[in-house]
Amino acid sequence: MLDVGRVAGVSRQTVSNVLNSPDVVRPETRDRVQRVITELGYRPHASARRLRTRRSSTIGIRLDPMTNGISGSVHDRFLHALTEQADARELRIMLFTATDPHDEIRQIRRLHEGSDVDAFVLTSTMFGDPRTEWLVEQGIPFVTFGRPWGIDDLNDPAHRWVDVDGRAGLGLATRQLLGEGERRIAFLGWPSPSGTGDDRRRGWREAMEEASGLAPAELDRLQVGVTDGVAEGREGIRALLDGGVEIDSIVCASDSLGLGALLLVGPDVPVIGYDNTPVAEAVGLSSVEQPLDEVAHGVLDLIADPNEGEPGGGPSRHRLVRPRLVVRHRRIARPRD
Amino acid sequence: MLDVGRVAGVSRQTVSNVLNSPDVVRPETRDRVQRVITELGYRPHASARRLRTRRSSTIGIRLDPMTNGISGSVHDRFLHALTEQADARELRIMLFTATDPHDEIRQIRRLHEGSDVDAFVLTSTMFGDPRTEWLVEQGIPFVTFGRPWGIDDLNDPAHRWVDVDGRAGLGLATRQLLGEGERRIAFLGWPSPSGTGDDRRRGWREAMEEASGLAPAELDRLQVGVTDGVAEGREGIRALLDGGVEIDSIVCASDSLGLGALLLVGPDVPVIGYDNTPVAEAVGLSSVEQPLDEVAHGVLDLIADPNEGEPGGGPSRHRLVRPRLVVRHRRIARPRD
DNA sequence: CCTCTAGATTTGAACGATCAAACTTCCTTG
DNA sequence: CAAGGAAGTTTGATCGTTCAAATCTAGAGG
Numbered sequence: 001m002l003d004v005g006r007v008a009g010v011s012r013q014t015v016s017n018v019l020n021s022p023d024v025v026r027p028e029t030r031d032r033v034q035r036v037i038t039e040l041g042y043r044p045h046a047s048a049r050r051l052r053t054r055r056s057s058t059i060g061i062r063l064d065p066m067t068n069g070i071s072g073s074v075h076d077r078f079l080h081a082l083t084e085q086a087d088a089r090e091l092r093i094m095l096f097t098a099t100d101p102h103d104e105i106r107q108i109r110r111l112h113e114g115s116d117v118d119a120f121v122l123t124s125t126m127f128g129d130p131r132t133e134w135l136v137e138q139g140i141p142f143v144t145f146g147r148p149w150g151i152d153d154l155n156d157p158a159h160r161w162v163d164v165d166g167r168a169g170l171g172l173a174t175r176q177l178l179g180e181g182e183r184r185i186a187f188l189g190w191p192s193p194s195g196t197g198d199d200r201r202r203g204w205r206e207a208m209e210e211a212s213g214l215a216p217a218e219l220d221r222l223q224v225g226v227t228d229g230v231a232e233g234r235e236g237i238r239a240l241l242d243g244g245v246e247i248d249s250i251v252c253a254s255d256s257l258g259l260g261a262l263l264l265v266g267p268d269v270p271v272i273g274y275d276n277t278p279v280a281e282a283v284g285l286s287s288v289e290q291p292l293d294e295v296a297h298g299v300l301d302l303i304a305d306p307n308e309g310e311p312g313g314g315p316s317r318h319r320l321v322r323p324r325l326v327v328r329h330r331r332i333a334r335p336r337d
Numbered sequence: 338m339l340d341v342g343r344v345a346g347v348s349r350q351t352v353s354n355v356l357n358s359p360d361v362v363r364p365e366t367r368d369r370v371q372r373v374i375t376e377l378g379y380r381p382h383a384s385a386r387r388l389r390t391r392r393s394s395t396i397g398i399r400l401d402p403m404t405n406g407i408s409g410s411v412h413d414r415f416l417h418a419l420t421e422q423a424d425a426r427e428l429r430i431m432l433f434t435a436t437d438p439h440d441e442i443r444q445i446r447r448l449h450e451g452s453d454v455d456a457f458v459l460t461s462t463m464f465g466d467p468r469t470e471w472l473v474e475q476g477i478p479f480v481t482f483g484r485p486w487g488i489d490d491l492n493d494p495a496h497r498w499v500d501v502d503g504r505a506g507l508g509l510a511t512r513q514l515l516g517e518g519e520r521r522i523a524f525l526g527w528p529s530p531s532g533t534g535d536d537r538r539r540g541w542r543e544a545m546e547e548a549s550g551l552a553p554a555e556l557d558r559l560q561v562g563v564t565d566g567v568a569e570g571r572e573g574i575r576a577l578l579d580g581g582v583e584i585d586s587i588v589c590a591s592d593s594l595g596l597g598a599l600l601l602v603g604p605d606v607p608v609i610g611y612d613n614t615p616v617a618e619a620v621g622l623s624s625v626e627q628p629l630d631e632v633a634h635g636v637l638d639l640i641a642d643p644n645e646g647e648p649g650g651g652p653s654r655h656r657l658v659r660p661r662l663v664v665r666h667r668r669i670a671r672p673r674d
Numbered sequence: 675c676c677t678c679t680a681g682a683t684t685t686g687a688a689c690g691a692t693c694a695a696a697c698t699t700c701c702t703t704g
Numbered sequence: 705c706a707a708g709g710a711a712g713t714t715t716g717a718t719c720g721t722t723c724a725a726a727t728c729t730a731g732a733g734g
Binding site: 010011012013014017024025026029048050051052053054115 | 681682683684685688689690691
């Protein structure tokens with residue numbers, strides 16, 4: 001900075017001001033300094049700045065081990081969107097891994113205390129998550145992708161979150177099928193209680209109650225919950241069929257389940273998955289897509305949000321984004337047609 | 338540090354020494370200082386250290402946009418392995434994105450000049466990659482996951498790389514099928530020239546020449562190259578069949594191609610894919626797995642390698658790891674069996 | 675002509691660590 | 705017993721930036 005200042009005939013601080021608060025520098029001076037900066041190819045030293053400002057402008061995110069499996073691409077795409085948009089805001093993304101929530105807390109502490117990272121993004125939130133509790137307690141800024149799923153989840157001001165409205169997503173999927181004339185639409189989801197899973201089921205249920213004309217008792221028989229996975233999805237539907245339930249089509253809580261269902265029922269029964277993973281695209285499975293760009297955008301908005309201590313800043317601390325439905329035509333299970 | 342020193346009755350520098358070069362401190366003093374460190378919960382400030390040492394201990398890696406698609410999980414799993422092992426070496430991983438190689442160079446420069454990152458890992462290397470050339474020229478340390486595929490690729494000392502031996506991988510796959518009694522094994526790959534694709538085809542070819550008993554002209558007819566993708570794979574095999582080629586089984590350059598092939602030929606023709614993606618697991622497709630832990634390990638070894646300027650340090654600058662074959666039983670394309 | 679004020683710029687200090695050199699101790703050796 | 709070394713520890717300077725306060729400049733007002 002001193003060198004730049006020397007050439008431009010100003011002091012270090014003025015160079016600093018040109019970069020950090022251009023409005024306090026006279027336009028004439030500002031331009032001159034800017035020209036010298038590009039001429040000399042000067043770049044500020046990030047660590048020195050961080051040392052002085054005590055801010056790292058870096059966001060930490062755990063690279064999820066659960067990322068394996070078909071739905072892994074969701075985390076992956078989210079990470080991509082986040083990195084891209086963080087860049088536009090002069091933020092950096094730093095990764096870490098952890099074996100369990102307790103270990104994750106340890107890692108977060110390490111990164112935070114070393115001033116490597118000053119805010120965290122948490123994914124895969126669960127009921128009564130120990131991580132969020134600890135972070136709130138420590139006063140470390142964070143945002144979760146996923147609702148807390150506790151009591152008062154929508155309004156807790158200490159916990160900022162962004163989530164995708166799975167209920168709306170399954171509503172979309174279900175209404176799409178209803179619109180195509182299907183009536184007996186089954187829901188293939190996860191065992192209750194599951195915050196995310198129950199939310200998605202609710203979307204199906206509401207749409208069905210609204211327009212299927214089926215009795216509640218009948219709807220109860222049209223749903224099944226199994227662990228996530230292709231084989232499990234297959235068995236879930238098999239169980240329904242074996243139980244004598246008649247099924248026109250199926251909406252699912254994930255693409256894994258969707259693929260399992262689809263492998264069992266063949267090409268003539270419409271199936272809609274969730275997450276719009278590459279697999280869904282590959283096999284021509286319709287799916288509910290999470291708008292991860294919007295999620296990333298929301299996460300960064302909430303992290304950047306300065307009104308820290310204000311009471312009751314309710315709605316601005318949470319964001320629920322609506323998914324969209326991707327309709328495809330099936331192309332699986334027709335060997336040598 | 339001053340505070341810790343005060344309590345322990347030593348100077349700042351001794352505290353620093355306890356952390357950075359414990360061997361120069363008298364054991365007695367060292368223990369005392371250590372105790373005070375944990376007692377006060379002192380953590381060194383990473384940015385201050387980086388400012389002084391002019392080293393960030395951070396590795397940059399581009400989050401590939403190509404990561405979408407079925408094979409995206411390879412990049413994802415690699416990233417995970419890298420992050421995990423970097424942690425063990427006190428290194429951090431920082432992400433960035435870029436729209437094209439030129440943009441990537443710009444991003445790398447930015448991160449490097451700001452001293453945010455001091456070494457880079459490059460993936461998806463291509464023939465005559467502009468990035469590696471520029472990095473070598475600038476003297477910025479880097480390692481690629483993937484060979485340069487240029488002339489002299491195995492021995493260029495300026496370019497450190499780790500790669501998976503695709504030839505060996507397809508050799509494994511092909512020999513597995515030959516061992517099961519298959520003879521007319523087709524190769525479904527990518528159009529030549531393609532460094533990676535040609536390498537994999539060579540693995541198939543060598544195994545076939547060795548043990549299939551088929552004439553070279555016959556082998557020529559058993560191979561086909563198409564752009565990567567499920568639909569493309571399907572069409573590739575369809576073209577072979579339409580051309581009157583008789584096929585017992587198929588080995589592929591990717592799981593996408595494998596899935597395409599499998600969707601066409603049905604359950605009775607063995608197919609082996611490449612990358613062992615979640616999809617392969619889901620549909621029960623055998624596949625060649627890249628040992629990404631080993632790759633990550635190699636990459637970090639090469640980054641850490643201090644003998645920078647030594648001439649002819651040949652073999653230690655490159656690492657070629659052997660993949661392994663995952664054999665599965667198919668479970669696709671049997672609607673309501 | 676002097677004072678006042680607002681705006682623009684500069685100066686001194688600090689952020690928290692490490693490097694390099696200087697200083698102590700204590701032991702060996704002629 | 706003085707000189708020489710080795711081991712352990714401390715001191716001064718520095719990395720590149722930003723904050724806070726001081727200084728400078730020019731125009732307005734009395």
